[in-house]
Amino acid sequence: MNKNKSNRFISEELMKHIKPRIFTLIILLLGVAINFSYAQTTAIKSHEIGKLWESMFASGSIPTYAPLADQMTYPGGDFRTMTRKNLVGLGIWIGTTDWKDSIGTYHSRYVSQGGFENNEARNFIKPTSNKKKVRNRLPNVTVNGNLEERFLDTRASSTKSSTIPADERIETKYNTDVGVQVRMRSFALANQNHNSYIIREYTFTNTGNINYDSAIELPDQNLTGVYFGFQYFMIPGGDRGHEMVRQNDDWSVYYGDQPGDTLRGIYYLYDGIADDNHYLGDDIGDPDKTTGEFLSPQYPGFGVLHADTSPTDPTDDRNQPSIVNIKSRTNFKSYDEGSSENDMYAELITPGFPGGTEGKAQNAYDQFVREPVAILSFGPYDLNFGESITIVLYEVVGSISQRLAIEAGREWIKGTLEYEGKTGDEAKDALIGTGRDSILLYAKRAEYAWSIGLKNLPTPPPAPDNVVIDSGPGKIELRWDSVADKPDWQTKEFDFAGYRIYRAEGGFTNIYSLLATLEGDSTHYIDRNVERGKKYYYSITAYDDGSKNTTGVKPGQSLESSPYYNRNFVTGASPFLGASTNMNQVYVVPNPYHVQGLAYGGTVIDDYNDVPRLEDKLMFVGLPSKAIIRVFTMAGDLVATIPHPNPDNANSVPESADEEWYQITENWQNIKSGVYIYYVEGWDLDGNPLGSTMGKFVIIR
Numbered sequence: 005m006n007k008n009k010s011n012r013f014i015s016e017e018l019m020k021h022i023k024p025r026i027f028t029l030i031i032l033l034l035g036v037a038i039n040f041s042y043a044q045t046t047a048i049k050s051h052e053i054g055k056l057w058e059s060m061f062a063s064g065s066i067p068t069y070a071p072l073a074d075q076m077t078y079p080g081g082d083f084r085t086m087t088r089k090n091l092v093g094l095g096i097w098i099g100t101t102d103w104k105d106s107i108g109t110y111h112s113r114y115v116s117q118g119g120f121e122n123n124e125a126r127n128f129i130k131p132t133s134n135k136k137k138v139r140n141r142l143p144n145v146t147v148n149g150n151l152e153e154r155f156l157d158t159r160a161s162s163t164k165s166s167t168i169p170a171d172e173r174i175e176t177k178y179n180t181d182v183g184v185q186v187r188m189r190s191f192a193l194a195n196q197n198h199n200s201y202i203i204r205e206y207t208f209t210n211t212g213n214i215n216y217d218s219a220i221e222l223p224d225q226n227l228t229g230v231y232f233g234f235q236y237f238m239i240p241g242g243d244r245g246h247e248m249v250r251q252n253d254d255w256s257v258y259y260g261d262q263p264g265d266t267l268r269g270i271y272y273l274y275d276g277i278a279d280d281n282h283y284l285g286d287d288i289g290d291p292d293k294t295t296g297e298f299l300s301p302q303y304p305g306f307g308v309l310h311a312d313t314s315p316t317d318p319t320d321d322r323n324q325p326s327i328v329n330i331k332s333r334t335n336f337k338s339y340d341e342g343s344s345e346n347d348m349y350a351e352l353i354t355p356g357f358p359g360g361t362e363g364k365a366q367n368a369y370d371q372f373v374r375e376p377v378a379i380l381s382f383g384p385y386d387l388n389f390g391e392s393i394t395i396v397l398y399e400v401v402g403s404i405s406q407r408l409a410i411e412a413g414r415e416w417i418k419g420t421l422e423y424e425g426k427t428g429d430e431a432k433d434a435l436i437g438t439g440r441d442s443i444l445l446y447a448k449r450a451e452y453a454w455s456i457g458l459k460n461l462p463t464p465p466p467a468p469d470n471v472v473i474d475s476g477p478g479k480i481e482l483r484w485d486s487v488a489d490k491p492d493w494q495t496k497e498f499d500f501a502g503y504r505i506y507r508a509e510g511g512f513t514n515i516y517s518l519l520a521t522l523e524g525d526s527t528h529y530i531d532r533n534v535e536r537g538k539k540y541y542y543s544i545t546a547y548d549d550g551s552k553n554t555t556g557v558k559p560g561q562s563l564e565s566s567p568y569y570n571r572n573f574v575t576g577a578s579p580f581l582g583a584s585t586n587m588n589q590v591y592v593v594p595n596p597y598h599v600q601g602l603a604y605g606g607t608v609i610d611d612y613n614d615v616p617r618l619e620d621k622l623m624f625v626g627l628p629s630k631a632i633i634r635v636f637t638m639a640g641d642l643v644a645t646i647p648h649p650n651p652d653n654a655n656s657v658p659e660s661a662d663e664e665w666y667q668i669t670e671n672w673q674n675i676k677s678g679v680y681i682y683y684v685e686g687w688d689l690d691g692n693p694l695g696s697t698m699g700k701f702v703i704i705r
Contacts, residue, residue, distance in 0.1 A: 048073055049136040049174045051192035052157040053566045054199025055079045056401055057086070059156060060174045060190055062131035065119025066094040068237070072155060076238065076304050078200070078401035082513050083154050083573045087244055090304035090401060093120030093237040097379070098184055098208070099352040101229030105181070106214055106221045113229075115348035116180045120237060121338040130215045131178040136162035138172050139493060140466040143570040147473045150654040152574045169459035170203075171195075171566075183212040183222035184387070194464055194566040197557050198453055200446040201400040203309065208232060209392040224389045231326075231352040231383035232395060234306070237333060237375070240275045241290060241300030251278040253287075253368045256376035257360040258328050259444075260307070269325060270400075270447050271360070271378045272305025274439065276368035286429040289409075289436040296417030298409040298432070303402040303439040307447050308395075309454045311382050315391035324395075327381035331356035332374055352381045398450040402443025404435060407515045449557055462553040463493040464563035465500055465546035468527070471570045473542060473577045475655055480531045480540055480577045484570075487546045488525040494555075499548040501562065505529055506543040510618060512573040516543060536662065537593075537623050539576025539655075543567045580660035581625070587686050587697040589626030589661075596702035597622060597667075620666045620674070622701070624648070628686040628694050629658040633665075636681045643669050643680065658689055667703065677705045 047062040050073070057080035059066070059073035066075060074080070076091035096118040103111045116128045142159040145152040162172075170191035177187050191203040212222035239254060253276040260269030278287050289298035311324035329351060337343035337351050357364055361373040368374065382395055404412070415421040416432050423431040453461055468484035488500045502523040506516040519542075520529060534540060550562040584590075599619065624633055624646070631648040648663040650656040656663055667675045679702050686694040 047131070047134065048156065049134050049161060049176075050074050050156040051172055051174065051190065051202055052080055052083070052154070052568055053172055053192050053194050054202075054568070056192075056200050056202055056399065058091075058190070058192075058202050058399060060134065060176050060188070061124065062134040062176060062178065063119070063124040063126075063129045064096050064131075064176060064178055064186055064188060065123070065125055065129070066091060067123035068093040068120055069123065074156065076399055076401060078302055078304065078403065079406055080568055081571075083156075083571075086156075087513070088241060088302075089243045090240055090302050091236070091238050091399075092242060093235075095119030095121070095125070095235040096186065096206075097231075097233035097235060097348075097352060098180055098182055099229070099231040099233065099349045099383075100182055100227045101349075103182065103227065104225075111345055113349035114182065114345050115352065116182045116184070117339055117348065118180065118186075120235060121336070122340050128181045129178050130180075131176075132216060133177045134174070136172065136174045137165040137168050138162045139166065139168060140164070140171070141469070143467055143469040143471055145471045145473070145570050145572050147572050147575040147577055148475055148654045148657065150575055152572055154573075169457065171463075179211070179213045179215060181214050182227070183210060183214050183225055184227070185209045185211045185213060191458055193453075193458070193461065194467075194569075195461060195556070196464075196564055197561075198449055198461065199566070200402070200442075201398045201450045203396065203398045203450065203454065203458070205394065205396045206232070207392050207394045208387070210387045210389050212389060226389055227387040229383070230385040230387050230393075231349075231381050232385075232393070233329075233352045233379045233381045234397060235336075235377065235379045236271065236306055237377045238273050238304045239375075240273055240302040240304055244290075244299040251282045251287075251290075251369065252374040253278040253282075254376060255360070255362040255368050256330055256357075256378065257362050258330060258358060258378070261322070266451070267444065267447060268308040268322070268451065269328070269380065270305050270307030270444075271328075271330070271380065272303050272400075272402075272440075272443055273376065274303050275300040275436075279367070279369050286433065288429075288433045289413075291413050291416060291432070295410070296413035296415075298404070298413045298436060301403045301409050301436045301439055303443040304399075305401070305443055305447075306380075306397055306399045307450070308380065309398055309451060310394065310396040312393045312395070314385065315387055315393055318394065324382045325380040326383060327353055327355055327379070328358040329354060329356040329379040329381060330358065330360055330376055332372055333377045334375070335372070336377055336379075351379060352383070396454065398447070398454075400443055400446045400450060402439045402441070402446055404439060404442075408435070410515065452557060456555060460494070460555050462556040462563060464565045465492075465548055466490055467565040467569035468503065468544050468546055469570070471542075471544055471572075473572055475577045475579055475657065475660075477582050477659070478532065478534070478536075478579050480534055480579055482529045482531065482542060482544065484527050484544050486525050486527050487565075492548065492552045495552045497552055499550075499552045500525070501547055501549040503527075504545045504547060504564065505531075506545070506567055507531070508541040509538055510576075511539070512541040512571065512576065514541075516541075516567065534579045536579055536581060537621075539578050539618070541572055541576050543571045575654035578655045578662075580655075580657070580662045583629040583659055583661050583689070584626050585628065585688065585694075587628065587684065587695045590624065590684050590686075590697050591626060591699060592682060592701040593623045593625060596704055598704045617666070620668075622665045622667060624663045624665065624682070624684070625661055627661050627663055627684070629689040630687040630691070631663070632685045633663065634683045635665075636683065638679050638681065643675060645670065675703060677703050679703075
């Protein structure tokens, strides 16, 4: 028996034994996948319309184990891995006194700990619904015939409503073990002046229901000494900057009710200086050691818009929150750490650092201030059966722009950065420090929006739907549906003015620049300023003439639809040359290939998070309409077989002479340094054979 037949016989015998087990494993995996899919679609709803992205969990809390979710992501734009998270954990605590539980046990003090240290708090919280409504459906985006699909915010995950007061609303309901139902409504806006905050409106109702069904387990209970505590654990730019090496160097600030200032309380953090074990020198903003990009320029925070005076008096109580408890995470109590009910209740009624940790220690990483966590506690309330309390908060992030973080970081690492007469680290710190001005500005705008009513804010046109992006020879063509016939949502009058097209090169998380402004109702554009082999990502917005903007913070300003709503991200469009008619022009570029870890301007961490990496791309060029490419080692071992066109690559079309390969073998491994042989068989568009060709290329890693 020859070697090939022997291997085939062994394989067939093995399959007889393992097929049943594989089938069982597949069934189990399908069950897991179905449960995971169910959890993802029912437990999480996301806002991805503005600069600030956030996911709303059905449990009301945000766990610390970092699932696939937006967590105060700023700026948004990473549809795949949701980088630039600023929120690590969120919990809602409800404390009460002199309370009897459903089995009659008396508690002098008790806290229903709704996260975040106990994650989804399954022993305390029973989710009942989590639904999203939108004014305008998430647009369809198609690239070379392939429909794009987001991971979190999908077209199917929401329903359209013309009555919600914001562009998006998520309504989450859950019951707690103390018989208080929580209804949280979050609101997100496309308006460019109001897209850096998200409003959360909480209504707490004493229903007596402690589980999933409609039965009332605690009928006619009256709750006393009730406190509602909102616990936030934030880290600026956490998953891109210092969080990856646990520098624990953030300062926290609580600001509000200052003399002559109408701003209510707001809690925020910013990046400080790490210890010498992590970074020698001033690392405010967490500059990347290679590119200089500031990875943590954000100032994330949350603030207060309203708190009912009592269940019978819905006027705003400016004395709330009554307690501001800020301290190191390690010093906060949790049932999971063995804390008593009295200890937990004390967290709701005892202030920590009421003004934040800033200036309370020599260094932000000192043990008793590191990893600051805040609870804003509202109360005490007496909540009789059937009564409710409403508290309104907002999440907000201020920061320099992503473009400035990259460009100024590049200047800083070269030693050429100047800002307001300062140079070096002083210039860096002063520039990043403008994020404080930004967060306070956006906080003011959140207060303004809530005071006039969200429905009274001026609205931009909807984002164009059915965006079609097609690669062509030396061009990329874009088409979309008109929105010129859509009246202004607020005024019901027509104020449409035109469209803007933005473009990023290389990756969908890179910087988008304005490509074209189209006045009037033109729904077609050809981008000819493109290079063969590059990937391009687009966003198409609609803008109005500003004539109906009378209630905005900038009256008369033209308003623009969300630049995030119709981006392509799964597939980047690439121009190509027309297919060759012979096999005489096939070759590989670049050749030799030398690994370039930062060819597209990202950080090393960004580069190695993506597989395949853009930097590993090789191009087979000069191909006919149809081809089979085989790559061999010099010893004759088959490394990869690549069809052209490639059904796994949306940019691969029969009319193209190009085919991409990311140096990944059929076993999903990167090839090593060495000399490789390629052998190509070709056919024309009608399937007529054109012969074959072969050549060599060199890989240097």
